[in-house]
Amino acid sequence: MRYGELAAAAMMCLAAAACGGRPSAGSPAAEAASAATVSAARDVHSYANPAEIRVRHVDLDWDVLFDRKVLRGTATLSLERPPGGRATRLVLDTRNLDIEKVESSRDGSTWANAAFSLAAPEKIFGSALTITLPEDSTRVRIAYATRPEASGLQWLDPPQTAGKKVPFLFTQSQAIHARSWIPLQDSPQVRITYRARVRTPKNLLAVMSANNDPQVARDGEYDFEMPQAIPSYLIALAVGDLSFAPVSARAGVWAERPVVEGAAREFADLEEMIRAAEELFGPYRWERYDVLVLPPSFPFGGMENPRLTFATPTVLAGDKSLVALVAHELAHSWAGNLVTNATWRDFWLNEGMTVYIERRILERVYGTRRAEMEAVLGLQDLRKEIAHLPEKDEILHIDLSGRDPDDGATDVPYEKGALLLRQLEETFGRQRFDRFLRGYFDHFAFQSITTDDFVRYLRANLLDPSPELASRIPVEEWVEKPGIPASAPRPHSDAFARVEAETARWLQGKIPASEVDAGAWSTQEWLHFLRALPVPLGSERMAELDRAYRLSASSNAEITNQWLLMAIASGYEAAYPRLGEFLTSMGRRKFLKPLYEALVKTPAGKERALAIYRKARPTYHPIAVATVDKIVGWGT
Numbered sequence: 001m002r003y004g005e006l007a008a009a010a011m012m013c014l015a016a017a018a019c020g021g022r023p024s025a026g027s028p029a030a031e032a033a034s035a036a037t038v039s040a041a042r043d044v045h046s047y048a049n050p051a052e053i054r055v056r057h058v059d060l061d062w063d064v065l066f067d068r069k070v071l072r073g074t075a076t077l078s079l080e081r082p083p084g085g086r087a088t089r090l091v092l093d094t095r096n097l098d099i100e101k102v103e104s105s106r107d108g109s110t111w112a113n114a115a116f117s118l119a120a121p122e123k124i125f126g127s128a129l130t131i132t133l134p135e136d137s138t139r140v141r142i143a144y145a146t147r148p149e150a151s152g153l154q155w156l157d158p159p160q161t162a163g164k165k166v167p168f169l170f171t172q173s174q175a176i177h178a179r180s181w182i183p184l185q186d187s188p189q190v191r192i193t194y195r196a197r198v199r200t201p202k203n204l205l206a207v208m209s210a211n212n213d214p215q216v217a218r219d220g221e222y223d224f225e226m227p228q229a230i231p232s233y234l235i236a237l238a239v240g241d242l243s244f245a246p247v248s249a250r251a252g253v254w255a256e257r258p259v260v261e262g263a264a265r266e267f268a269d270l271e272e273m274i275r276a277a278e279e280l281f282g283p284y285r286w287e288r289y290d291v292l293v294l295p296p297s298f299p300f301g302g303m304e305n306p307r308l309t310f311a312t313p314t315v316l317a318g319d320k321s322l323v324a325l326v327a328h329e330l331a332h333s334w335a336g337n338l339v340t341n342a343t344w345r346d347f348w349l350n351e352g353m354t355v356y357i358e359r360r361i362l363e364r365v366y367g368t369r370r371a372e373m374e375a376v377l378g379l380q381d382l383r384k385e386i387a388h389l390p391e392k393d394e395i396l397h398i399d400l401s402g403r404d405p406d407d408g409a410t411d412v413p414y415e416k417g418a419l420l421l422r423q424l425e426e427t428f429g430r431q432r433f434d435r436f437l438r439g440y441f442d443h444f445a446f447q448s449i450t451t452d453d454f455v456r457y458l459r460a461n462l463l464d465p466s467p468e469l470a471s472r473i474p475v476e477e478w479v480e481k482p483g484i485p486a487s488a489p490r491p492h493s494d495a496f497a498r499v500e501a502e503t504a505r506w507l508q509g510k511i512p513a514s515e516v517d518a519g520a521w522s523t524q525e526w527l528h529f530l531r532a533l534p535v536p537l538g539s540e541r542m543a544e545l546d547r548a549y550r551l552s553a554s555s556n557a558e559i560t561n562q563w564l565l566m567a568i569a570s571g572y573e574a575a576y577p578r579l580g581e582f583l584t585s586m587g588r589r590k591f592l593k594p595l596y597e598a599l600v601k602t603p604a605g606k607e608r609a610l611a612i613y614r615k616a617r618p619t620y621h622p623i624a625v626a627t628v629d630k631i632v633g634w635g636t
């Protein structure tokens with residue numbers, strides 16, 4: 001996922017002793033795990049008891065009921081106990097599910113009712129579902145329905161879609177929302193395979209984070225299989241008036257019909273990106289790589305659902321300038337999806353590694369200049385964020401006990417994590433570090449690991465063999481301490497240095513805005529320019545820039561966001577119509593949050609915010625609504 005955009009929810013493990021655990025010995029995963037010495041980790045955000053009984057596979061069967069905004073059907077879980085294990089109690093995570101019936105089976109052919117109890121709902125954590133089973137049972141089948149308010153599902157009415165004619169459904173399971181639409185062990189250290197049958201209205205098409213067939217017949221009944229074991233937060237479903245446009249033999253774009261051709265043009269470099277990543281870090285192991293472009297209310301930038309990245313349409317800039325997001329989600333095919341954080345306190349392993357790989361892909365496909373600009377912008381974001389974060393949240397290996405996993409989703413795991421990896425690369429040399437990373441992905445493939453597992457592997461395979469070089473890397477400080485180590489790499493962009501020189505010439509009055517040498521500037525250079533200007537800039541200077549470069553009319557979402565922030569700070573009224581339009585046309589939290597925050601700083605701004613929000617609120621995702629409600633004091 002791209003930062004600023006993690007889902008809002010959390011829970012604590014109330015049965016701490018039962019949390020976490022090792023894969024049971026004898027299973028293929030257990031053999032791989034012991035070979036790779038993955039440690040058991042306690043997951044404080046799950047009620048499940050995988051150490052006693054572990055779910056290995058799920059068969060799903062649903063009717064998608066748009067009229068009631070409900071998924072109704074069954075989840076059949078295949079179970080495994082450790083050798084000699086006789087556990088008769090299976091604990092699953094759920095939130096807002098209506099459980100109709102639970103059955104168990106020894107052989108998958110005869111089924112008997114199983115007793116179950118659903119704990120009282122904890123506001124954020126959900127309800128533990130405790131099922132009593134015979135000690136030789138191997139399967140449990142749960143008949144259930146979701147509720148319209150399920151935090152992991154968004155049901156869009158036709159007006160909220162691009163085509164405006166039929167409804168749309170999409171899921172967002174990370175971090176702990178899978179439990180709101182599937183009863184399961186909702187912890188990233190429990191990896192499962194899945195199959196699904198999905199029935200929809202006949203004119204709609206369903207896709208999942210599984211084997212999507214570009215040629216599939218649109219008949220209202222769809223079958224999926226995900227044969228690779230993935231954590232629950234990567235289970236994903238979307239249903240709508242979708243069509244497909246190929247980019248290469250193994251890559252393509254799904255989107256609503258009015259959007260699909262433009263999206264395929266924007267993402268024309270997908271195959272080149274996949275090849276670049278493969279050359280660096282080993283084969284792409286998920287067969288197809290497709291991107292699903294969602295309706296504008298998708299609250300995030302992207303979500304790395306395996307085989308099918310979910311993406312916001314706000315990256316469709318028309319000039320490929322915002323495709324770093326796709327490089328990011330693709331990079332997760334190695335970092336995160338192949339080697340997964342075992343708990344949410346190890347989130348930096350997913351995101352720091354992914355940001356590092358994202359920039360390596362950008363460098364290969366678009367050149368060093370582009371990659372370095374992204375790195376500088378990333379460091380700016382990190383410094384800005386750290387300036388107002390409490391120290392405990394500046395730590396990569398963050399303690400999230402009793403907290404929402406969302407609290408950890410700052411720039412720290414992303415950009416600070418990526419800086420550590422960059423320091424390793426700069427210190428040990430690219431060739432050696434790339435070999436290390438490739439070995440790391442092979443070694444831990446399809447496993448979930450902790451920060452300790454990573455550090456142990458790093459020491460054994462890179463640091464310990466070269467003590468002199470290793471002494472330059474303060475690993476403990478990077479991982480366990482707040483702030484950015486003094487020895488951290490300093491990305492530098494010559495292009496940005498030239499932008500700064502132009503900025504100074506204009507601010508000092510040496511040239512008018514129209515003579516700023518911006519003709520060939522990329523989106524990244526524009527962002528750097530705008531960010532470097534004083535705040536507030538003042539209405540007159542805003543107007544001068546706007547006349548020269550028509551920034552209020554930009555269709556690039558990143559530039560628009562930055563420009564509107566400046567407009568609010570400067571009271572530049574000419575941009576306000578665009579502000580209202582922007583905030584009511586998309587629901588990406590990365591943009592909503594800073595803009596509403598900037599507005600509510602003054603009484604007049606707050607009034608404006610409320611007027612816009614009244615109109616926009618019904619079109620936003622529940623996750624975005626939760627964020628903006630708090631900012632504008634909705635209902636208080």
Ligand SMILES: [Zn+2]
Binds near residue numbers: 001002328350354
């Ligand atoms: Zn990510």
